[in-house]
Amino acid sequence: VVTIDPDRLLTDLRRLRRFGAVDQGVVRQSLTPIDLEARDWLRRRMADAGLDATIDGVGNVIGRSPTDGPALLIGSHADTQPTGGWLDGALGVIYGLEIARAFIQRTDGPPLAVDAVAWVDEEGTFGSCLGSRSYCGLTTSDELATAKNADGVTLTEAWRAAGLDGVAARPEPGRYRGYLEAHIEQGASLERDGNQIGVVTEIVGSRNIAIGFLGQQNHAGTTPMHLRRDAATALVELAHTINLEFRRLAGSATVWTIGRMTVAPGAASIIPGTAEMHLQFRDPDLGRLETLEAVTLQLIDDANADGVVDVTATPSIAPVNPTKLDEELASHLAAAAEQVAGSRWVAMPSAAVHDAMFLAEVMPAAMLFVPSIGGISHDFAENTRDEDIVLGCEALAAAAESILRGEPTAG
Ligand SMILES: [Zn+2]
Numbered sequence: 386v387v388t389i390d391p392d393r394l395l396t397d398l399r400r401l402r403r404f405g406a407v408d409q410g411v412v413r414q415s416l417t418p419i420d421l422e423a424r425d426w427l428r429r430r431m432a433d434a435g436l437d438a439t440i441d442g443v444g445n446v447i448g449r450s451p452t453d454g455p456a457l458l459i460g461s462h463a464d465t466q467p468t469g470g471w472l473d474g475a476l477g478v479i480y481g482l483e484i485a486r487a488f489i490q491r492t493d494g495p496p497l498a499v500d501a502v503a504w505v506d507e508e509g510t511f512g513s514c515l516g517s518r519s520y521c522g523l524t525t526s527d528e529l530a531t532a533k534n535a536d537g538v539t540l541t542e543a544w545r546a547a548g549l550d551g552v553a554a555r556p557e558p559g560r561y562r563g564y565l566e567a568h569i570e571q572g573a574s575l576e577r578d579g580n581q582i583g584v585v586t587e588i589v590g591s592r593n594i595a596i597g598f599l600g601q602q603n604h605a606g607t608t609p610m611h612l613r614r615d616a617a618t619a620l621v622e623l624a625h626t627i628n629l630e631f632r633r634l635a636g637s638a639t640v641w642t643i644g645r646m647t648v649a650p651g652a653a654s655i656i657p658g659t660a661e662m663h664l665q666f667r668d669p670d671l672g673r674l675e676t677l678e679a680v681t682l683q684l685i686d687d688a689n690a691d692g693v694v695d696v697t698a699t700p701s702i703a704p705v706n707p708t709k710l711d712e713e714l715a716s717h718l719a720a721a722a723e724q725v726a727g728s729r730w731v732a733m734p735s736a737a738v739h740d741a742m743f744l745a746e747v748m749p750a751a752m753l754f755v756p757s758i759g760g761i762s763h764d765f766a767e768n769t770r771d772e773d774i775v776l777g778c779e780a781l782a783a784a785a786e787s788i789l790r791g792e793p794t795a796g
Pocket residue numbers: 462473474507568
């Protein structure tokens with residue numbers, strides 16, 4: 386059985402944190418000088434481990450095992466949010482490094498191939514999951530040509546400044562048995578239920594709808610109520626109706642958010658003439674996602690027909706459908722979780738987007754979660770107990786071995 390080195394794992398995880406460390410957290414946005422330093426360090430760590438390590442033209446760090454396939458690709462993203470936690474992405478990257486290293490150094494079993502990867506820009510500094518989508522051939526030249534960060538720096542400029550040519554590595558044909566990604570849960574359900582490992586069954590899909598309201602701006606004192614076309618009132622009423630309807634239709638994993646509301650011109654003595662709100666909802670079930678979307682559009686139609694304010698809907702971002710992860714790979718993860726954590730593991734959907742969503746389009750993909758203390762993520766306070774970090778890596782390594790050996794699982 387392959388064995389990982391817990392001290393080496395935790396040491397490398399803490400070393401990666403030093404690139405951009407602020408308090409307990411990390412500021413390491415994609416393609417910044419500190420991110421490029423971290424990538425070069427990762428490349429060297431992979432090379433030290435005996436992997437053939439390169440940084441591709443978009444910034445992905447890939448460490449190829451010298452062993453012939455079938456291989457597993459294991460990793461996650463090495464970039465962070467503008468103010469990020471130290472484990473989001475980094476955990477899965479260092480798991481990939483440690484497991485690839487453990488397989489290379491092992492002397493008591495057959496040689497098995499594990500390649501490690503650290504994707505660039507999962508967090509969307511220039512484009513969400515940019516590195517993994519580039520690797521999978523799921524970006525458009527249009528998108529890449531127009532992408533820029535919050536400071537207005539274009540992706541093309543950032544690549545040029547980093548000495549990168551913008552051409553991604555692609556999966557080596559015939560090499561991969563699949564992709565495994567470990568990640569912190571970024572939610573509180575594992576901790577709440579006393580579980581140490583989550584085996585991810587699917588990644589939720591999402592819909593975003595921008596809803597616009599056009600009334601008539603007017604004097605708040607002289608305009609009688611029955612003559613008003615108040616955009617803000619129409620917004621508040623529709624938001625309330627959506628909340629009531631969604632509560633009725635929601636499943637246990639449905640979440641919805643009105644994350645943005647604006648009222649113009651926004652003065653105490655002016656009846657708002659225009660208003661806008663942004664509704665986002667997520668669900669692991671495609672059917673429910675489509676029902677919620679249809680219901681929203683119907684409610685908007687009704688508001689339009691019944692009221693004095695014009696209401697319009699604009700789907701603001703491309704719809705994301707739920708991604709079913711590979712059942713066979715997941716059954717190996719489940720068996721390995723049982724082996725290291727006994728009954729303290731659970732099958733669960735992922736409520737957040739991950740690189741594995743896109744890898745799943747080009748090869749079988751599976752994911753493993755470890756608990757987040759207090760469910761906190763995308764925050765400097767993000768953390769996971771050392772014991773859980775080590776246990777998750779042991780489970781992933783054991784699963785990698787049984788997958789590569791082609792061992793059947795009991796389930
Ligand atoms: Zn992440």
